[in-house]
Amino acid sequence: MLRRQILTGVGAAALALAAFPALAQETVKVGLILPMTGPSASTGRQIEAGARLWIAQNGDTVAGKKIQLIIKDDTGAADQSKRLATELVVNDKVAVLGGFGLTPLALSVGPVATQAKVPAVIMAAGTSTIVASSPYFVRTSFTLPQNTAPMAQWSAANNIKTVVTLVSDYGPGLDSEKAFKAEFEAKGGKVLETLRAPLANPEFAAFLQKAKDLKPDALFLFVPSGQGASLMKQVNERELAKAGIKIIGTGDVTDDDQLNGMGDALIGMITSHNYSAAHDSPENKAYVSAFLKATNNMRPNFMSVGGYDGMALIYKALEKTKGETDGAKLLDAMKGVSWTSPRGPMSIDATTRDITQNVYIREVKKVDGQLYNVEFATIANVKGSN
Amino acid sequence: MTDTTMTYQPSPEAVKARAVLLGRSRWGFAEIAFWLLAAACYWLFPTKLSLLSEIAILGLVALSIDLVLGYAGIVTLGQGAFFGIGAYAAGLAAKYGAGVAPWSDPVIGLFIGGGFAALIGFATSFLVLRGSDLTRLMVTLGVALIVDEIVNQTKWLTGGSDGLQGVLPSPVLGIWEFDLFGKTAFVYSMVVLFILFLVARAIVKSPFGLSLQAIKGNPLRTRAIGMPVNGRLVAIYTISSFYAGIAGALAAQTTQFASPDYVAFHRSADALLMLVFGGAGHLYGGLLGSIIFRTMQDVLGNITPQYWQFWLGATLVGLVLFVRGGILGLLANLRNRATRNGGAK
Numbered sequence: 001m002l003r004r005q006i007l008t009g010v011g012a013a014a015l016a017l018a019a020f021p022a023l024a025q026e027t028v029k030v031g032l033i034l035p036m037t038g039p040s041a042s043t044g045r046q047i048e049a050g051a052r053l054w055i056a057q058n059g060d061t062v063a064g065k066k067i068q069l070i071i072k073d074d075t076g077a078a079d080q081s082k083r084l085a086t087e088l089v090v091n092d093k094v095a096v097l098g099g100f101g102l103t104p105l106a107l108s109v110g111p112v113a114t115q116a117k118v119p120a121v122i123m124a125a126g127t128s129t130i131v132a133s134s135p136y137f138v139r140t141s142f143t144l145p146q147n148t149a150p151m152a153q154w155s156a157a158n159n160i161k162t163v164v165t166l167v168s169d170y171g172p173g174l175d176s177e178k179a180f181k182a183e184f185e186a187k188g189g190k191v192l193e194t195l196r197a198p199l200a201n202p203e204f205a206a207f208l209q210k211a212k213d214l215k216p217d218a219l220f221l222f223v224p225s226g227q228g229a230s231l232m233k234q235v236n237e238r239e240l241a242k243a244g245i246k247i248i249g250t251g252d253v254t255d256d257d258q259l260n261g262m263g264d265a266l267i268g269m270i271t272s273h274n275y276s277a278a279h280d281s282p283e284n285k286a287y288v289s290a291f292l293k294a295t296n297n298m299r300p301n302f303m304s305v306g307g308y309d310g311m312a313l314i315y316k317a318l319e320k321t322k323g324e325t326d327g328a329k330l331l332d333a334m335k336g337v338s339w340t341s342p343r344g345p346m347s348i349d350a351t352t353r354d355i356t357q358n359v360y361i362r363e364v365k366k367v368d369g370q371l372y373n374v375e376f377a378t379i380a381n382v383k384g385s386n
Numbered sequence: 387m388t389d390t391t392m393t394y395q396p397s398p399e400a401v402k403a404r405a406v407l408l409g410r411s412r413w414g415f416a417e418i419a420f421w422l423l424a425a426a427c428y429w430l431f432p433t434k435l436s437l438l439s440e441i442a443i444l445g446l447v448a449l450s451i452d453l454v455l456g457y458a459g460i461v462t463l464g465q466g467a468f469f470g471i472g473a474y475a476a477g478l479a480a481k482y483g484a485g486v487a488p489w490s491d492p493v494i495g496l497f498i499g500g501g502f503a504a505l506i507g508f509a510t511s512f513l514v515l516r517g518s519d520l521t522r523l524m525v526t527l528g529v530a531l532i533v534d535e536i537v538n539q540t541k542w543l544t545g546g547s548d549g550l551q552g553v554l555p556s557p558v559l560g561i562w563e564f565d566l567f568g569k570t571a572f573v574y575s576m577v578v579l580f581i582l583f584l585v586a587r588a589i590v591k592s593p594f595g596l597s598l599q600a601i602k603g604n605p606l607r608t609r610a611i612g613m614p615v616n617g618r619l620v621a622i623y624t625i626s627s628f629y630a631g632i633a634g635a636l637a638a639q640t641t642q643f644a645s646p647d648y649v650a651f652h653r654s655a656d657a658l659l660m661l662v663f664g665g666a667g668h669l670y671g672g673l674l675g676s677i678i679f680r681t682m683q684d685v686l687g688n689i690t691p692q693y694w695q696f697w698l699g700a701t702l703v704g705l706v707l708f709v710r711g712g713i714l715g716l717l718a719n720l721r722n723r724a725t726r727n728g729g730a731k
Contacts, residue, residue, distance in 0.1 A: 036691040073691035078549055079641040083436045090567055091433040104549040108643050115566050170547035199547040
C-alpha cells in the first residue's frame with residue numbers, strides 16, 4: 001500500500017515535471033524564496049509584506065484560480081536557495097518561483113528554473129547579468145546600471161568634476177562602479193579612484209579616509225540594502241561633508257527601511273533610485289498607507305515594491321493565459337506587460353525580460369519630522385539591461 | 387563530560403582485553419538498523435532527497451569533527467575551512483575539467499577535494515599541536531578565518547562574494563547524471579558517507595584509535611609509556627581534514643555551487659553544535675545530530691520562516707542543560723543504568 005502510494009507519488013511528480021505542470025489544478029502555487037533570517041532579513045520581510053499586500057488588495061483568486069503563496073527562508077545561503085527551489089518545483093509543484101534576495105542566490109536558482117521550465121521572478125537581486133543566465137528569469141526589481149547611470153549624468157551636469165567611488169565588492173557593486181565610471185567619464189568627468197569594500201563584515205573607515213585624502217568633488221557610494229546605516233554612520237564620523245566632499249550614491253544607501261535612523265547629517269544627500277516611499281503619485285500614497293497599516297508601521301522600501309509588483313506581474317500573466325500555468329506560456333505572457341506601479345510606470349522588456357522603469361534623482365529632506373528621499377528629477381523609461 | 391563518554395575500560399587481564407577488543411568491532415543490531423533505515427529513506431521520503439543528501443553531507447562534517455574532538459580531544463572551530471577547501475577544489479575541478487575525461491568525474495573530484503583539504507590539514511596540524519584546548523580553538527578558528535579571506539580576495543579564481551558559478555559535474559562514474567529530484571545526489575552522498583564511516587569505524591576501533599583515546603584521557607601519561615603523541619595527533623587531524631574536504635566536495639558537486647558561505651564561521655559552529663547535540667565520541671553522534679538539527683530547521687522553517695532560529699536555539703539550550711553528553715550520551719547512560727540494575731546477579 002505504502003509502496004504503491006510512493007510509486008504513484010514519484011510517477012506523478014515525474015509526469016508533472018516532464019510535460020504538464022498540473023494542468024487541472026485549481027490552486028496556483030507561488031513559491032517565494034527569501035532571506036527571512038540572517039543579515040539580509042529586512043529584504044525578505046519587505047518583499048513578503050509587499051507580496052501579501054498585493055494579494056490582500058486584489059483578492060486571492062485570478063482567472064478562476066486560487067493563489068497560494070509559499071514562503072521559504074534560505075537564510076541568505078545560495079545552496080539553500082537552490083535546494084528550496086528544487087523542492088518547491090518538485091514537491092509543491094509551484095507554477096512560479098520568486099524572491100531571491102541577493103545576486104548569488106538568484107544565480108544558483110537559474111539552472112533549476114531552466115530545467116523545470118518554471119518562470120522565476122527576481123524581486124530583489126540587482127546584478128544586470130542575472131536575467132540572461134536563465135531564459136525563465138523575469139525581473140521586477142531594478143538593475144544597478146539602471147539606477148546608477150542617471151546619478152552619473154546628474155553629477156556631470158551639476159558641476160561635479162571629480163569623483164571617488166566606493167562600492168561593495170560583489171556583482172551589484174561592480175556593476176554600479178562600472179556604470180558610474182563609464183557614464184561619468186563619457187560626460188567629461190573624472191573618476192579618481194574606484195574603492196571596493198568587502199561584502200561581508202565591512203569596515204569602511206580606511207576606504208573613507210582614502211577617499212577623503214583624494215579630495216574629490218563628490219564620493220559615490222553603493223552598499224546593499226541593510227548596510228547603509230553603518231556606512232553613513234562612518235561617513236558622518238569622518239566629516240567628509242565638512243571637507244567639501246559631496247556625498248552621492250544609489251538609493252540603496254538611503255534605504256527607506258533605515259533612513260529615519262541615520263540622522264539629520266544625511267539631509268541634502270543626493271541619490272538616484274527607482275523607488276522612494278515619498279514618490280508623489282496617488283498609487284503610491286495608497287500603497288504606502290496600506291503598507292504601513294498592514295505591517296504595523298514598517299515603512300515600505302524599494303524591496304517591498306519588488307515583491308508587490310512581482311505579484312502584480314504574476315497576476316497579469318495568469319489573466320493573459322486565462323489561468324493556464326504552463327511555464328513557457330506564463331513566461332510569454334509576462335513579456336511586454338506594462339502597468340502603473342506605486343513606483344511609477346513600469347514594463348517588462350519583451351526581449352530581455354528585464355524591467356524598464358523611471359529612475360528618479362532625490363534629495364534627503366525632512367518631511368513632517370521624518371527623513372525621506374524627495375524626488376526632484378525624473379529620467380523616464382530606463383532599461384534594466386540591453 | 388569527556389570521561390563519561392568513554393566506551394572502553396582497560397582491563398588488566400590480557401584474555402579479557404582481547405575479547406573486549408574483538409567485541410568492540412562487532413556490529414550491533416542498532417547499527418545495522420540505522421544504516422538500513424538510512425538506505426530506506428530513498429523510498430520513504432522520495433520528495434525530500436535533496437534535504438537528505440544535505441543531511442548526509444553535514445553528518446560527514448560532524449563525523450570528521452568527532453574524529454578529532456570525540457576521540458583525540460582536539461576542540462576545533464575551523465572544520466569549515468577544510469569543508470570549503472574541498473568544495474572549491476572539487477568545484478574548480480568540475481568547472482575547468484569539464485570535458486577532460488577523467489578530471490571532471492565526481493569521484494576524482496572527491497579525491498581532489500579531500501586531498502587538498504588533507505594537505506592544508508597536515509600543514510596546519512603542527513600549529514594545532516601547540517598549546518592547550520583554548521589555544522587550539524583559537525588556532526583552528528584563525529586558520530578558518532584566513533581561508534575565508536583568501537576565498538573572498540581571490541575573486542579571479544573563486545568568484546569572491548558572488549560564489550563559484552558554472553560548476554557542472556559529469557555523471558558519477560560516467561553513468562549517473564545529477565537530476566533535479568536529487569536521486570543521484572542522495573545515493574552518491576549516502577554511499578560516500580557509508581564508505582567513509584566504515585573507514586572511520588575501523589580507525590577508531592583499531593589500536594591506533596585506542597591510542598588516541600588514551601591521549602585524550604591523559605597525554606602526559608601516554609607519552610610516558612612511549613606513545614608518539616604528536617605523530618598520532620597529526621595523523622588524526624589530517625585524516626579529519628580529509629573527511630571534511632570530501633564532505634565539501636560532495637556539497638559542491640550536488641549543489642553545483644560553492645560560495646564563501648561554505649567557509650564561514652557559522653558552518654564550523656553549526657557542525658560542532660550538531661556533534662555536541664548528538665553526542666561526541668560515538669561516531670553516530672554527528673550523524674544523529676545532523677539529522678535532528680536539519681530536520682528541525684526544515685520543519686520549523688516551514689512553520690515560521692521568520693522565527694525558526696528561536697525555537698532551534700531554545701531546544702539546543704534545553705538539551706545542553708538537561709541532557710549532558712548529547713542524545714547518544716543519554717542513551718548510553720540509560721543503558722548502563724538498565725544493565726546495572728538488571729545485570730546485578
